[in-house]
Amino acid sequence: MRTVAALILSCTFALAADAHPGNASASIPTDALIQPEELARTVQPEKSTKPLILQVGSNVLFAQAHIPGSEYAGAASTESGRQQLHTRVERLPRNKFIVLYCGCCPWNHCPNVNPAYQELRAMGFTKVKVLYIANNFGADWVDKGYPVAKGE
């Protein structure tokens, strides 16, 4: 019976490891995720209280298309990017509602969102959400018809 239990356990580990190759986007808690549809409602012009939305991925992709009102905050997979993010938010109240997003790659391959999320949590921010982008920003935001802005 111990052999069977060991086999089941190793199966579980093998599948879990395979699900997150090389990064840990999937380790972001589910309750810290925000879906595109929900965020799109939040950024409507008539909404008075909007979160601070930060793109933490590629500047080239940001320049092509980004969420209106969002700011580019550096690629969080790099030390310099995390420093840029840190500098941007360090003076904000720790209960500030912040949404992070990237969309450079499929969710499980994104190198940026988890480091950004961990950085803000380590700084003590309590209301941080990460936009769940399954495939990429083009397919899951632009192609859905959600609002888009261009430029840096």
Added chain:
Amino acid sequence: MKKTLVPILAVIVVLAVVGRRASRDWNPVKVPGAKQSDNRRLAPDFSLPDVSGHTLSLSSYRGKVILLDFWATWCDPCREEIPRFIELQNKYGERGLQIIGISMDDSPQPVRDFYHEFKMNYPVALGGAKTGDLYGGVLGLPIAFVIDREGRICTKHIGATDISVFEREITAML
């Protein structure tokens, strides 16, 4: 009973892991998926600096079958494709295949380092937002276009794509 159960479970474990990997490899091809271009529009021309500082123009490769790959050094699926593209270029270069990489990195140095480290055997240009706009927006990586000898876009692949898909499309035109 136990003796029967162990090998059965072992088979299930292997099938589950292998099946998951196979599905992951193919999934990006289907979602959003390779799109057959409806009217085969001409691939927009561009002139960009390559990793050595020379100018790379798409139009100078007219007459070849081109695999135009938008990628970045920080993009894991892109990096995984590069060694296979190198193999493809080796295998079909003499028959008229030309792979061209367009890096969408924010700065050139990581691209130069990567190019030399991986001994890339095809040209890589340094792209940007304007290049992305030319191709309808490169809002996720990798994205690859297969272009025929007349310079028309035949297919567009969004996400990591199995190399056999590219090989099938390319050899059909060589």
